[in-house]
Amino acid sequence: MRATFVLVWVFVVETALHLVNSTIAGIHEQLFATASNFTWLILTFYIPLLWVSLGLVAWQLYSRRDEQIALVRASNKHATTEMVTPCPKSYFSNGRDGGIATKRLMDLGPVFS
16 A cells, blocks of 8 residues: 555656646746637646645645555445435425435444544
């Protein structure tokens, strides 16, 4: 499992280097001055979203570096084989299901906590 973390960190570092290189090249070529239509949308919305996503991935990798993967998997051992999507209470207010759907949600316990 450690190899997975190393591989993800390699991808994070490579992505950061690529974004830095592209940002420098874009500034050098004055890309915002010549951007129009779809290119402007990419520069204005997509590229900042990539930076934010990269930061969030790096933050999660760093903040969970001591967390064991087995503990994360063990939290799903109480889940039933039939997964039920949580619905607003108004869906169960008619009582036609006899409370079965809400009981199935209760059985999932640790999955939703």
